[in-house]
Amino acid sequence: MTVNGRSVSAEVETRFLLVDFLRHRLRLTGTHVGCAHGACGACTILLDDRPARSCLVFAVQADGATIRTIESLAQDDRLSPLQEEFRNHHALQCGYCTPGMLMAATALLAETPDPTETQIKEYMAGNLCRCTGYQPIVRAVKATAARRPK
Amino acid sequence: MAVGAPAARLEGAEKVSGRARYTEDLRLPGMLHARLVLSPHPRARIARIPKEAALEVPGIVAVYTGADLPIGTAARRALAKEEVRYTGEPVAAVLAESEAAAADAVERLASVVEYEVMTPILDPMDAMRPDAPAVTAVILADAEAAAHAAASAGAEDQEKRPSNITNHVTYKRGDVEAGLREADLVIERTYTTPRVHQLYIEPQCAVATTDPASGHVTIYTATQGQFFVREQVAKALDLPLQSVRVVPLTIGGGFGGKIQLIQPMAAALALASNRPVRLILTRSEDLLLSTPAPECVMTLKTGVKKDGTLTAIEGKLIFDSGSAPAAPTGIGALLMGGYYRVPHFHVEAFEVLTNKPAVGAYRAPGATQANFAMESQMDIMGRALGLDPVAFRLHNAAAEGDPMPDGKPWNRIGLREVLERLQRHPAWTGRETGDGVGYGIAVGGWPGGVESASACMRANTDGTFQVVTGAIDVTGTSTTFAQIAADVLGLPVDKIQVITSDTDTAPYAGMSAGSKTLYTVGAALQIAAEDARRQILEIAAKEMEAHVDDLEIANGQVRVKGAPGRSLAVAEVAARSMRFGAKHPPIFGAGSVPSPKTSPGFAAHLVKARVDRETGAVKILGHVVFQDVGFAVNPAAVDGQIRGGAVQAIGWGLIEAMRYDESGTLLTSTLSDYPLPRASDVPPMDVEFIEVRSQYGPYGAKGVGEPPIISGGPAIANAVADACGVREVSLPITAERLLAALEGGRPRA
Numbered sequence: 001m002t003v004n005g006r007s008v009s010a011e012v013e014t015r016f017l018l019v020d021f022l023r024h025r026l027r028l029t030g031t032h033v034g035c036a037h038g039a040c041g042a043c044t045i046l047l048d049d050r051p052a053r054s055c056l057v058f059a060v061q062a063d064g065a066t067i068r069t070i071e072s073l074a075q076d077d078r079l080s081p082l083q084e085e086f087r088n089h090h091a092l093q094c095g096y097c098t099p100g101m102l103m104a105a106t107a108l109l110a111e112t113p114d115p116t117e118t119q120i121k122e123y124m125a126g127n128l129c130r131c132t133g134y135q136p137i138v139r140a141v142k143a144t145a146a147r148r149p150k
Numbered sequence: 151m152a153v154g155a156p157a158a159r160l161e162g163a164e165k166v167s168g169r170a171r172y173t174e175d176l177r178l179p180g181m182l183h184a185r186l187v188l189s190p191h192p193r194a195r196i197a198r199i200p201k202e203a204a205l206e207v208p209g210i211v212a213v214y215t216g217a218d219l220p221i222g223t224a225a226r227r228a229l230a231k232e233e234v235r236y237t238g239e240p241v242a243a244v245l246a247e248s249e250a251a252a253a254d255a256v257e258r259l260a261s262v263v264e265y266e267v268m269t270p271i272l273d274p275m276d277a278m279r280p281d282a283p284a285v286t287a288v289i290l291a292d293a294e295a296a297a298h299a300a301a302s303a304g305a306e307d308q309e310k311r312p313s314n315i316t317n318h319v320t321y322k323r324g325d326v327e328a329g330l331r332e333a334d335l336v337i338e339r340t341y342t343t344p345r346v347h348q349l350y351i352e353p354q355c356a357v358a359t360t361d362p363a364s365g366h367v368t369i370y371t372a373t374q375g376q377f378f379v380r381e382q383v384a385k386a387l388d389l390p391l392q393s394v395r396v397v398p399l400t401i402g403g404g405f406g407g408k409i410q411l412i413q414p415m416a417a418a419l420a421l422a423s424n425r426p427v428r429l430i431l432t433r434s435e436d437l438l439l440s441t442p443a444p445e446c447v448m449t450l451k452t453g454v455k456k457d458g459t460l461t462a463i464e465g466k467l468i469f470d471s472g473s474a475p476a477a478p479t480g481i482g483a484l485l486m487g488g489y490y491r492v493p494h495f496h497v498e499a500f501e502v503l504t505n506k507p508a509v510g511a512y513r514a515p516g517a518t519q520a521n522f523a524m525e526s527q528m529d530i531m532g533r534a535l536g537l538d539p540v541a542f543r544l545h546n547a548a549a550e551g552d553p554m555p556d557g558k559p560w561n562r563i564g565l566r567e568v569l570e571r572l573q574r575h576p577a578w579t580g581r582e583t584g585d586g587v588g589y590g591i592a593v594g595g596w597p598g599g600v601e602s603a604s605a606c607m608r609a610n611t612d613g614t615f616q617v618v619t620g621a622i623d624v625t626g627t628s629t630t631f632a633q634i635a636a637d638v639l640g641l642p643v644d645k646i647q648v649i650t651s652d653t654d655t656a657p658y659a660g661m662s663a664g665s666k667t668l669y670t671v672g673a674a675l676q677i678a679a680e681d682a683r684r685q686i687l688e689i690a691a692k693e694m695e696a697h698v699d700d701l702e703i704a705n706g707q708v709r710v711k712g713a714p715g716r717s718l719a720v721a722e723v724a725a726r727s728m729r730f731g732a733k734h735p736p737i738f739g740a741g742s743v744p745s746p747k748t749s750p751g752f753a754a755h756l757v758k759a760r761v762d763r764e765t766g767a768v769k770i771l772g773h774v775v776f777q778d779v780g781f782a783v784n785p786a787a788v789d790g791q792i793r794g795g796a797v798q799a800i801g802w803g804l805i806e807a808m809r810y811d812e813s814g815t816l817l818t819s820t821l822s823d824y825p826l827p828r829a830s831d832v833p834p835m836d837v838e839f840i841e842v843r844s845q846y847g848p849y850g851a852k853g854v855g856e857p858p859i860i861s862g863g864p865a866i867a868n869a870v871a872d873a874c875g876v877r878e879v880s881l882p883i884t885a886e887r888l889l890a891a892l893e894g895g896r897p898r899a
Contacts, residue, residue, distance in 0.1 A: 015250065029175035030168015032402070034351040035433040039821035042351055070168035079166060087162035090790045093625065095165030096352040096402030102166060125830040128821070130349055130403050132790060133797035134829040 001065045003028070004072040012059045019043045019054035021062075022069060030070035030099045034128070041127030044100035045069050051107040070099035073106065082106060082144045091140035093131030101127050105141045114145050152636040152643055153849055156786035160629045160648060161400075170400045173355040173372050178426035181357070182211055184419050185252035186429075187242040187260045188438060189234035192270035192505035192814030193285075196232060196241060196263070204244050204259040209251030212423055213259070214243045221386045221418045225286065225474040226508065228386065228415040234265070235286060235473035236507045237814050238438030243415065245423055270505035270814040274447065274470040277314040277502050285314050285473055285503035316475040317501035319483045321555035329462025329494025333453025337530050340449045341523040342880045343863075344807035345470070347442040348512045349826055352402020354440055355430045356413045358420035366393045367417045372401040372408055374622050375661020379410045380653045386414035387421070397652040404624050405798070406511030406663055411440055434819045441510025442808060444477045445470040446519040450486065453494075454531045458542045462494040463487040467520060469501050474508035477501040478516030481597065486520035487527075488555040489565055489595055489752070490546040495555055505814055511663060513795065514596050514856040518802060518863065522881060525592035525864035529871060539591050539868075540573045561748055564778025564842035568754040569593055571776045571840055578756055587760050587771065588873025592861035595752035598853050599664020600745040604657035605675035607635060607682040607739035611728055613706055613721025615639065615682070617648045620656030621671040625855055626787035630668055631675050633783055634848060638679035639686075640703035641720065657740075665751065665853025668783065672848045674741040682739030689723050689734045749844035751857040753777035755796070755865035761874040766889025768804055768870055770833040773862075777837070780844040780852030792837045792858040799862020801827045805882050 001008055003026060012021060017036075022028045022045070031054060034042035038056040045054045046068040073080045079087070082105055092098040101124065108115060108123045115123070120141045121134070129137065164170040187204075201213040216231035230241045242259060246252035271277045271285055330336050356371040367389070373379045376396040384394045394417070401408060412429050419427040431439070446469050453462040465486045469477030479499035486497045499516075512518075532542045547569065548554075550562045572578055572591060581589055605619045617635050621627060628648040636643045650656070659671045683703065690708040691698040694716060702711050708723060710716040727734040758772040775796050782788040805825040809817040818824040843850030863881050871877045876891045 013250070020249075023175070024177070028168070029172075032172070032352070033174065034353070034402075035821040037433065037820055037822060040351055040433075074167045079163060083163075083166040086166045087158050090159065090626075090786045092159070092162060092165050093790060093794065094350070094352070094401060094403040095161070095170050096172065096350075098165050099168045121829040121832065125828040128351060128826050128828065130351055130405070130798070130826065131794045133793035133795075133835070134827075134832045135793050135835060136790060138829065138832075 001062050001067055003067045004069060014058065014060055016059045017055055018057040018059045018062050021059035022054060028069050028071050032096050032099060034096065041104065042097050042100040044103045044127060046103055046107060049110065051104050070102055073102060081147050082109070085140040085143040089136045089140040089143060091132060091136040097127060097129045101129065101137055108141065109145060113148055115141070117142065152633045153783050157629050157633055157643060157784050159626050160632055172352060172402055173357055173370055173399045174430055176357045176370055178357065178359055181426040181428050182245045182247065182423060183249045183252045184416065184427050184429040185244050185256045186240040186435065187244070187256050187263065188435065189230065189237060189239045189241050191234060191265050191267050192237045192272065193268045194234050194265035195268065196230060196234060197266050198264040199242055200262050203262045204255035207251055207255040207258060209247040210255045211245045211247065214419070214422065215241065219418050219422060221414055223386065228418060236505050237816060238507055240439065243419060245419060245427065271314070272504055272506065272810065272814050274468050274502035274504055277504050278500065280313070282314055285505055314503040315500055316471065316503055317477065317479045318498065319479045320498040321483050322496045323553070324494035326462045326464045326494045326496040330451065330453040333461045334456045335531060335534055336451065336453045337527060337534070338449070338451040339527060339530065339879055340447065341526060343446045343519045343522055344881060345442050345445045346512060346802060346806045347437060347808055347824060348405040348407030349824065350403030350405060350408055353431045353433055353436045354408065354411050356416035357426065357428045358416040359426035360420050360424060366395060367421055368395040368397060369413050369417055370397045370399055371413050373398055374401065374404045374409050374624060374663050376622065376653050377620060377658060378661050379413050382410045383414045383417050387418055395652055395654045398622050398650055401622060401624055405513045406515060407440060407442065409510070409661055409663065433821055437819050437824065438816055439507055441476065441508050443512035443515060443518070444472070444509035446482070448519065448523040450523045450527050452527055452531060454535065456535060458535065458537045458545045460490055460492040460546045463492050463497065465497040465523070467499040469499065470504050470506065471501045472504060472506040472508040475501055476509050478511070481516030482520045484555050484597065485517045485594065487524045489548050491548050491552055492546065497555060506810065513798060513859045517594060517596055517856070517860045521592070521594035521860045522864045525594065525861055526867050526879065529590070529868040530877065540569055543593055544569050561750065562842065562845060563595065563750050563752055564840050565593065565595060565752040567840045567842050568752050568776040568778050571838055572754045572756055575756065575774060575838070577758065577772055577774050585760070586763060586873050587758065588869045588871070590757045590759070590865045590868025590870070590872055591754060592864035592868060593752060593754040594860035595750045596665055596853065596856040596860065597750050598669065598748040599666040600748055601660035601666060601670055602744050603659045603670040603674040604742040605671055605678045606657050607678040609682065609724040609727065609737035611721065611725040613719060613724060614645045614647065617646060617675055618651050618656065619671050619675065620651060620659035621667050622650060622662040624662045625791055626784065627662065627667045630784045630787060631672060634672060634676050635679045638676060639683050641706055645706065665856040668851055669749070669847045669853050670743060670746065672851070673746065674743045676848045677741030677743065678739040681741060682737055685737045685739065686720060686723050689727055690718050693723070693726065694718055746846040749780060749847055749852045751778055751852045751854060753857040753861060755861045757865040757869040759866065759869040759873055761870060761888065763874065763892055766885040766892055768866070768883060768888065770800065770866065773833045774836040774838065775858055776840060777854065777857055778840040778842045778852065779854050780847055781841050781850035782839055783849055783851050785839070788839065788854050789837055791854045793835060795855065795858030796835060796862050797827050797832055799859045800831065800866065802863040802881055803866035803883060805884065807882055
């Protein structure tokens, strides 16, 4: 598979989850595990450009796939506009759900460059956050969309 | 202007880039994976634990039972011995070379542990009966509960009883019977609130390792209070405090639920195996054995005159504490109307044990429950007498100097101010009617935890500074600390680094709980920064041959006031204090404070809701929170606390509850079953700061974490009553429950 632009080849047990492969084999620990049953969204990654819960995918199922994790968003240590807006809008507190939120928002903005507030809330409804009350997250996504050249 | 202006979180960049380090990310060489075998029964005798079933699994290193590792306190054993007290209680721990092997071994062993099942005691009302079987034979004070109870004024009448009632608190003044006789209207209702989980997104986690040279154990963990963890681990393992080191890593949410739980177990397993041990709970394990908010049954009888003057409050709270004493009885009794001026008051609270997991603190413990009852009751009385709900509350609101239920005076509070701001807000003055829309308000407060604290401030020779504390940053307090240090030193915020150190090296700070981190550690830090500033100026005065009183610090330079040409860089001052042959002592600021007096924080909620009569669904159309924050040192962080707390209150109000079946099995043991508010559930929300300065907190700040959750639930219930005429006395007001009430039927469970 290709992970964050890098080709990766490995042999794994069939039961090994993709999230564990990313975290423990590749040491990409930015992707978090909140429930391991697909309910919280903390482990959201992009799998062939679509948001996916990496706790519900076996590593072997991702054979040949193109994967992007939170570690791919910043370029040369420069935060992406979405990351900057999350930071500026206090769209994070404990930070545990944040990577999943950012990957879901990345997918949303790729599909819908200028989403309405309702579209953001609906799209992000599968990612749980217990700290922020979500409103700063919605604002951060909106602000990112507003930065795109029209 | 560092203080009072919004500042982005210092650690924001690492958190948005996936670089922040959480406990689960830690991998130590030779590390073993621990998993726990949990009891499937709420009350049983353990007949046999055939360890060989687990030991047969390839990759298993060891299996331990309560007999092998008799650690913990009598109330909170790390592993059950002889009997289990709740479904989910750990009965064995396995250690394996891989997580998968550990999981396999747990599955094998769990299926063959033999129990003699006994009838559980699940209802606190049953448990309170004198003839009820005892949940546990051991009666004792609970350190964690005591730490949280300290957030309230001391309970005046605590009894220790040899029954399932482990605590009983009474607050009394006047003659309630006489007060009720004076009343024109007496209302009596029973209210209930459910067991609600803190539901931090990062599950409980600990990695422990031993040092072969000293035999000491180090625990890397997510906790709200590393010194508390150290003490509990040392006590559980009978070790001197010096032999235990706790290193707090980034915490993935706490809300009172991440203080101390599995750390003694992790430490014991590391010591027993002499290998590093990683113990991370799965989400289901976490829901089964961690410490949520207690269920509470409350009866309230109140008297009021036609003009809205309260004459008497008589109340009782029964907290279901689960299998160990930990309920917030004192705070609950204190806040069941204790913020209203009433001549006759009698409230008692009971802590009752049952065969469920022990409870713990969840954001404003005790306040959320008591306030739901009291503020619902206020609404019922106000409606019955045709009173304006804001004016009715203002008419009875306590003020500075009025007695609290424990007889001590209220310190300065903003109760009146938050209500007055609500009264003027366009969302209230411009209320719309019709179409199933209703409005509800409620107000409540948090006494404010206090504890002694210390902090220090170190200079570096490049003109940067390090703030070192033992305070865990759960809410953004490190950023606020940097703002304070920068303000005192006259430096930009980016010159300040804030370090939460481990228990071997950090100056003492209490756990980050009770809304007291900025209030206490921030105050200590302010003194430390002032100390460092004084030292800088004294050194500069000597170096510049100026009088110390003529000097100021601005933009990283020490300057002679009014003589801009004469200056010396702070970096140079620092460098001259720390080098070979230095003439000056190193700049080192220290600050310590005793427990300050409290500055209780109040917040009012205004909720506009629509009830769908076809489905029973409640839709919140608008929500405004008015909170007295004292002074917002970092308005962005304060705003975040209020919004996050208010959305948790929506969870309390409408959806959240841990549910058990009649055999004591948790039905909501996954995040697919336990509902949390989602982005799509959040209404348009406004936040209004009211700043009634504290006389004690740094810059006049008050604790802000707890207040915003307290009154959201009752405000929603009151809005529902206004919208559809149905008074719900039990939270959460689920669509199912409300529909049943609208149809006149009885709600299921």
